[in-house]
Amino acid sequence: MSGSANEGVVVDPMIREEDPQRLAEFEAKMARGDLIEADDWMPKAYRDAMLRMAEHHANSEIVGALPEGEWITRAPSLRRKLALTAKVQDEVGHGQMLYRVSQDLGKSRDDMLRDLITGKTKYHNCFNYPVPTWADIAMIQWLIDGAAIMNQKTLADGAYGPYVRTMKRINMEEAFHFRSGEDMVLTLMSGTPLQRGMCQEAFDRWWGPALMFFGPPDKPGAEHLPPMRWRMKTVKNDELRRRFVNRFAPAAIDLGLRIHVVEKDGHGSVIAKRPDERAVRDAATGDWGYTEPDWNEFFRVIRGHGPCNAERLALRRFSYEQGHWVQQAVLGRRAGLPPAA
Amino acid sequence: MQTIPADLRDDFVRLLLSVADDKLLLGHRNSDWTGLAPILEEDIAFSALAQDEIAHAQALYGLAASVSHPDARAGADASGDAPAADALAFGRPAAAYLCAAFVEADDGFDWAVALVRRFLCDAFDAARLQRLSGSGFAPLAHLAARLLREERSHLEHASGWLVRLGRGTTESAARMQAALDRLAPAAMTLFEPFDGEDRVASAGLYPGDRATMFRTWRAAVEPVLARAGLTAAFTLDPDPPRGGRRGVHSPAFSAQLDEMCEVFRLAPEAAW
Amino acid sequence: MTMSRIRDHFPRTDPAAPLASAPMGDLDPYVVFTQLRANGPFLYAGWLEAPDAEMALLLARDHYGRDQVCTAVRVIHRADLESSDGLYTLAMPPPDGTEWLVATQKRPGDIFIEMGRVRAAGPAAAMDAARASVPGAATAHVIWVIPADRAVTTAPDDLIWRTTDQTYRLARGYRRDVREKWTRFRDESALAEYERDDLTEEF
Numbered sequence: 178m179s180g181s182a183n184e185g186v187v188v189d190p191m192i193r194e195e196d197p198q199r200l201a202e203f204e205a206k207m208a209r210g211d212l213i214e215a216d217d218w219m220p221k222a223y224r225d226a227m228l229r230m231a232e233h234h235a236n237s238e239i240v241g242a243l244p245e246g247e248w249i250t251r252a253p254s255l256r257r258k259l260a261l262t263a264k265v266q267d268e269v270g271h272g273q274m275l276y277r278v279s280q281d282l283g284k285s286r287d288d289m290l291r292d293l294i295t296g297k298t299k300y301h302n303c304f305n306y307p308v309p310t311w312a313d314i315a316m317i318q319w320l321i322d323g324a325a326i327m328n329q330k331t332l333a334d335g336a337y338g339p340y341v342r343t344m345k346r347i348n349m350e351e352a353f354h355f356r357s358g359e360d361m362v363l364t365l366m367s368g369t370p371l372q373r374g375m376c377q378e379a380f381d382r383w384w385g386p387a388l389m390f391f392g393p394p395d396k397p398g399a400e401h402l403p404p405m406r407w408r409m410k411t412v413k414n415d416e417l418r419r420r421f422v423n424r425f426a427p428a429a430i431d432l433g434l435r436i437h438v439v440e441k442d443g444h445g446s447v448i449a450k451r452p453d454e455r456a457v458r459d460a461a462t463g464d465w466g467y468t469e470p471d472w473n474e475f476f477r478v479i480r481g482h483g484p485c486n487a488e489r490l491a492l493r494r495f496s497y498e499q500g501h502w503v504q505q506a507v508l509g510r511r512a513g514l515p516p517a518a
Numbered sequence: 519m520q521t522i523p524a525d526l527r528d529d530f531v532r533l534l535l536s537v538a539d540d541k542l543l544l545g546h547r548n549s550d551w552t553g554l555a556p557i558l559e560e561d562i563a564f565s566a567l568a569q570d571e572i573a574h575a576q577a578l579y580g581l582a583a584s585v586s587h588p589d590a591r592a593g594a595d596a597s598g599d600a601p602a603a604d605a606l607a608f609g610r611p612a613a614a615y616l617c618a619a620f621v622e623a624d625d626g627f628d629w630a631v632a633l634v635r636r637f638l639c640d641a642f643d644a645a646r647l648q649r650l651s652g653s654g655f656a657p658l659a660h661l662a663a664r665l666l667r668e669e670r671s672h673l674e675h676a677s678g679w680l681v682r683l684g685r686g687t688t689e690s691a692a693r694m695q696a697a698l699d700r701l702a703p704a705a706m707t708l709f710e711p712f713d714g715e716d717r718v719a720s721a722g723l724y725p726g727d728r729a730t731m732f733r734t735w736r737a738a739v740e741p742v743l744a745r746a747g748l749t750a751a752f753t754l755d756p757d758p759p760r761g762g763r764r765g766v767h768s769p770a771f772s773a774q775l776d777e778m779c780e781v782f783r784l785a786p787e788a789a790w
Numbered sequence: 791m792t793m794s795r796i797r798d799h800f801p802r803t804d805p806a807a808p809l810a811s812a813p814m815g816d817l818d819p820y821v822v823f824t825q826l827r828a829n830g831p832f833l834y835a836g837w838l839e840a841p842d843a844e845m846a847l848l849l850a851r852d853h854y855g856r857d858q859v860c861t862a863v864r865v866i867h868r869a870d871l872e873s874s875d876g877l878y879t880l881a882m883p884p885p886d887g888t889e890w891l892v893a894t895q896k897r898p899g900d901i902f903i904e905m906g907r908v909r910a911a912g913p914a915a916a917m918d919a920a921r922a923s924v925p926g927a928a929t930a931h932v933i934w935v936i937p938a939d940r941a942v943t944t945a946p947d948d949l950i951w952r953t954t955d956q957t958y959r960l961a962r963g964y965r966r967d968v969r970e971k972w973t974r975f976r977d978e979s980a981l982a983e984y985e986r987d988d989l990t991e992e993f
Contacts, residue, residue: 212898214932216877242553243797249549250794253781253790254604255542255576256958259569262549263959266565270853273558277819277837286558286816286839291809311781311790338899346836350857352961360964361790363971368788424987431975487805492554494809495800500556500629501811502693506686507841508814550794557817559838563852573954627796664953671949675848682841777794 192403195220207407212338215281223407227337228282230409231275236293237301238272240489244308245317253311260357261314267350274346278339287504294494302475303386305483307445312365312372312379318358320380320387324421326351328391331417336408366432373433380434381447385470387425391417393472419464426456426465438468445484519654519723522585526721529714530655531582532616533724535606536712536763537646538578539617542607544639545571546778547625548632556629560679567636567672574665579603581657608782612772613765618707622762622771630683630690630697637676638705641738644669645731654722677742684746695748702750709754710763729754818867820846822854823893823904825862832864834893834902843867843942855950856959863944870940872913874933884937886911891938892920894930902934 192200199218206213213219219227242265249265252258276286292298303321308314326348333344365376392414396402404410429436437450455466477483522530548568555561583602621639625631647669650662683690709732718724732754743750760766781790803810817839823832835854840846846865855863869881889909893902906924910916916935920927927933944950957963972981 214875214877214898216875239553239558246550246553247794247797249552250546250777251780253608253784254600255572255579255607256600257790258546258549259572259576259958262552262565262569262572265552266562266569269553269558269561269565273562273838273853274836276558280816280819285813287813291813295809296805341899342901343836346857353959353963356961356964356968357958360968360971363968363975364789367971367974368790369785371785372788372790428984431980433975491802491805492797492800494803494805495627496554496556498803498810499554499627499800501814502687502689503556503560503629503683504817505811505814506683506690507845508817550796554796557839559840559849559853563849566852566856569959570952570954573952573956577954624795627800667949668952668954671851675852678845678848682845 192220192222195222204406207336210408211336212341213336214338222403224282226403226407226409227340228279228284231279231282231340232284232289233299233301235272235275235279235289236298237304238268238275240293240300240304240493242268242272243489243492244304244306244485245314247308248311248314251311252314257361264318264354264357267354271343271347271350274343278343281339290497294490294497296481296490299479300489301390302478302483303390304489305478305486306382306386307484309382309446310375310379312375313382315358315361315365315376316379316383318354319362320358320383320425321390322351322354322358323425324387324390324417326355327421328417331412332410334408334411362432366434377434378447380429381437381439381450382441382445384429384436385439385441385474387421388418388467388470389472389475391415391421393475394469422465422467423463426467427458430456436467441474441484443484520656521588522655522723523721526714526718526723527585529718530723531586532712532714533718534578534582534585534658535614536616537643537650538575538582538606539615540621540639540643540708541571541578542575543615543617543774544621544636545569545575546774547621548636551629551632555632563675564632564636567675570668570672574668575607576600576603577661577665579606581661582606604782605786608779609786612767612775615767615771615775616712616763616765618710618762619768619771620701620704620707620762622767622774623704624770628693628697630693631700633676633679633683634694634697634701637673637680637742638701638739639708640669640673640676641735642705642708644673644738645734648734649724649726649731652725654725658723673738680742680748681746684743684748691747694746698743698748698750702752706752706755706758707761707763710758710761712763817841818846818869820850820865820867821871822846822850823864823866823902824854824858824860825864826858826860828861830861832862832893832904835863837868838865840865847942847944851944851948851950855944856952856956859951861950862946862948863950864941865943866936866941870936872917872935874917874930877932878934880913880937883912884939889938890916890920891936891941892916892924892927893934893936894920894924894927895932895934896926896929897931900931902932907938908935 200220203219245261246265249258249262252261276289279289280286293300329344329348329351333341333348335341362376365372395413395415399405399413426436436453436456438453439447440449442448453468455468458465545568548564549572552565553561555564580599580603583599583606625635644666647662647666651659651666653659653662684694709728711728719727736752819837819839821837822835824835825832838846838849838853840849843865847863850863850865868878871878872880887909889907891904892906892908893904895902905926908916908919908923910919913935917933920933920935
């Protein structure tokens with residue numbers, strides 16, 4: 178699941194201190210659509226921003242494994258249990274691959290894990306919401322993984338070779354996540370009144386975070402700012418959101434789900450909802466409308482005050498501290514093992 | 519043999535369930551580590567092994583369902599009848615599960631315990647699948663031979679870690695030894711016979727005997743422990759108390775089952 | 791509603807407390823190649839970290855070897871790679887006349903594919919020999935050469951792809967069911983349009 182989109186990549190004015198000739202060559206490469214490899218010359222600001230982006234994405238993968246992981250022990254059939262385990266396992270795998278991309282940009286994995294659990298670095302906002310029922314699992318895999326694929330597909334058109342290769346491999350696996358989510362949503366909406374009710378409630382919880390997934394509305398002139406000029410991002414947040422809504426709003430409605438504007442309490446529970454009257458297709462543009470999600474809530478969660486921020490970090494920290502002795506025991510062991518007895 | 523004689527059917531189904539239940543509960547316990555296990559690479563691999571266990575259980579439940587209801591469906595393999603396999607996995611009362619106490623116990627969030635249990639179980643399962651691959655019931659013999667290849671790769675994986683951590687740091691050696699000390703006596707519950715074990719054994723459906731399997735298991739386990747610098751003594755109780763293999767489980771097992779079946783029980787007849 | 795036992799009952803530490811352990815650094819990196827069909831080429835799959843080559847191979851089998859049907863897995867320690875662009879440098883050159891594996895990246899952004907083997911004295915000579923004799927190497931964007939005896943590969947009878955039904959972890963394992971279920975909610979033409987979108991979005 179992607180985490181990079183809503184980080185808000187900032188490139189500082191250090192660019193001005195770079196060798197103008199090399200910078201010009203770099204910008205020309207970017208303009209031509211060439212790919213950059215780890216050993217190519219790049220402005221320090223680009224290297225730093227790429228590291229932050231890949232690290233944030235890696236963090237998001239391994240924190241993203243936690244909310245869904247809560248339901249592995251309760252999955253309602255053997256196939257779903259296998260699929261959910263494999264799905265969460267894939268997220269860990271994606272995290273591992275993205276940490277490698279980040280390591281090659283100059284930071285150790287151990288340092289990245291430590292910075293994550295001590296709150297020095299961030300991960301994607303949407304993992305700070307609770308997952309109270311099995312239907313939330315279906316909804317995350319359908320909406321959030323669907324959004325992630327739409328986002329990551331555009332990231333795979335980016336300029337940084339190692340990240341692009343990783344995105345392509347990740348997208349191949351995400352297709353399973355999305356398809357399994359779609360199958361679960363279809364199954365629940367074809368099921369008993371209880372199952373359909375669970376599904377609607379989960380949809381109410383996740384529609385907002387899915388809209389937020391692509392990040393806040395773009396700044397004016399975003400296409401000229403470094404993240405897009407340097408093809409770290411290739412499509413604007415609002416354009417991705419438009420594509421997402423055009424696909425998922427009509428699908429949800431056809432399934433019998435109702436799109437609501439909701440109000441949540443501090444625990445992420447829905448306390449009030451009303452139909453979203455904007456969720457209709459504009460005959461002129463062909464686009465589906467939507468009510469903007471609560472961006473104040475978005476920034477509150479980013480600052481660490483979401484319903485599950487503390488819980489997620491505590492569990493990640495437990496995992497790191499619990500497993501520390503294992504890595505410690507095998508560090509620097511390449512020389513080999515004692516011979517067989 | 520392509521069909522099970524009616525007078526042996528219940529015993530034979532108990533055999534299949536005892537294997538499948540062990541695998542389901544071990545896979546269930548281990549899958550819970552996904553996203554939390556030490557070192558990302560091992561987290562991924564440990565989860566892969568947990569998935570194998572659950573997939574093995576699924577295949578065995580499918581076979582058990584087809585043996586219990588021979589008229590229901592001819593296909594005696596893997597995902598042939600998923601609802602029937604799910605009904606066995608999630609729809610029985612605690613006393614109908616025939617897993618050993620060893621696989622159902624809490625690992626106390628201690629990865630040394632999770633790993634050592636995995637190792638001892640893998641060795642046991644390899645020995646048991648070896649035995650089952652000689653079964654006179656051809657569908658079981660074929661399935662067991664297939665699963666045995668995977669079980670051996672599990673054992674290789676667990677052994678790899680056991681040796682490295684047993685010979686790692688002072689701390690890792692101490693943790694591994696402590697886990698082994700805690701688990702070694704409980705591992706013997708794997709060998710508790712289920713009701714009718716002797717009958718299916720002498721009918722050639724489960725060729726061999728308990729004592730031989732115990733020796734095979736020790737021969738697999740002890741050299742690895744020696745390489746790892748770990749020590750344990752194993753003694754087979756000739757007349758073990760009634761335990762998991764005969765449906766006698768701890769209260770903690772019922773709680774575990776309640777968790778595992780929580781969603782399934784909301785609508786047992788529904789598709790999920 | 792309770793979580794699983796690990797997740798509900800793990801011992802918590804004060805989040806404000808500093809980490810009890812000192813930073814420890816990373817395990818050694820290995821690059822992983824997978825072979826997707828018998829006698830086919832080995833393709834770059836990704837990297838992983840491991841205590842040693844033997845564990846690297848076991849861990850690679852259970853990660854990269856399970857992403858798709860796969861007949862063999864190969865791991866190479868990063869210090870055993872020499873890269874034509876200077877990114878990786880061989881730590882210990884092998885004896886003269888060693889056999890080298892040659893992997894090439896055709897264009898920037900492509901994956902590395904093992905294209906052949908050469909015999910040469912030293913990495914520079916191996917690189918030249920590769921350009922002279924390995925298909926595509928002369929025009930490749932980057933070449934990797936690896937002393938062949940340092941690559942660690944699964945044995946022919948090692949089990950990588952599993953024998954049990956693995957469709958639960960593949961998108962194609964759901965397509966038929968998903969389509970069948972959609973027909974309860976959408977007519978054929980709406981469904982066909984939706985599926986065209988699927989392809990555009992690579993779902």
